Amino acid sequence: MVSMMTDIDLNKLPRHIAIIMDGNGRWAQNHTLGRIMGHQKGVEAVQRTVRLCREIGIKYLTLYAFSVENWSRPDQEIKALMKILREYLRSELDEMLRNGIRLATIGDIDSLQEPVRNLLQETMERTAENKEMVLNLALSYGGQNEILQAVRRILKDAKEGRFDADALSKASFASYLYTAGMPDPDLLIRTSGEYRISNFLLWQSAYTEFYFTDVLWPDFGKEDLFAAIADYQQRERRYGFTSDQLRRQKVD
Ligand code: IPE
Ligand code: IPE
Ligand code: MG
16 A cells, blocks of 8 residues: 655754644544543544654644633533543653653643642653653643733732833743743644634744644544644745745845
8 A cells, every 4th residue: 555644854843833632522423422532532642643743853742732711611521621631641651751751831720620730740840851852731721811921920020120121022021921931833733623723822823834624633643743744844934024035045
């Protein structure tokens, strides 16, 4: 059989990939299963994706696992998601340590229940020295809240003399975001055929390349990831310049 695998250029990889992992509920519905089974199946796609990204050399992978808006879901679903998260963290620690993966989180982590919070904390501490890849989980994350909490902290620091208001810049502002110290995402993938940002990385995605696929998250596999990366590699990131200008820059 001829391999269908899309070719990607390993020298032109996105440094940071962010994924809105959507479609677990619809996947379950299509298989006449309950939504929770969809989330469970989604974990397998997470494991596949983390492994692949690590293998090919992606440095930052941010996964949107639970939005601040997702607190509106039925209690039973939220409980199940938190349990799945705990199980995931427990089962992956060894692999993270073996493969040099550092766990990070973004979001309102304090709003999570203590057992999850403790486990996140412990996993972050144990993987803190790992250097190969950052696995960044967005939990209770909302981009608008992230910006607001940054503004609140800046105002407080300015008032208490720790921040010079005249020094407010894009860089100093970004250092107050949950993503402080991380590069902005180069590629943002959303599965399940939805074309919206759903409050994800609003500040950080100013110049991110977007890739949308109809594939539901539990079905997302190697071919889909490679297709997204290959598509990204075809793009010209112009940052407001003209194509001509960019070509000339390359020559110079
Ligand atoms: C994404 O799948 C997972 C989370 C938001 C936690 P959904 O649960 O949103 O799946 P759909 O959109 O209902 O299919
Ligand atoms: C976005 O998915 C959040 C996550 C993937 C965790 P949703 O399914 O919650 O998004 P909306 O509300 O349909 O836009
Ligand atoms: Mg959804």
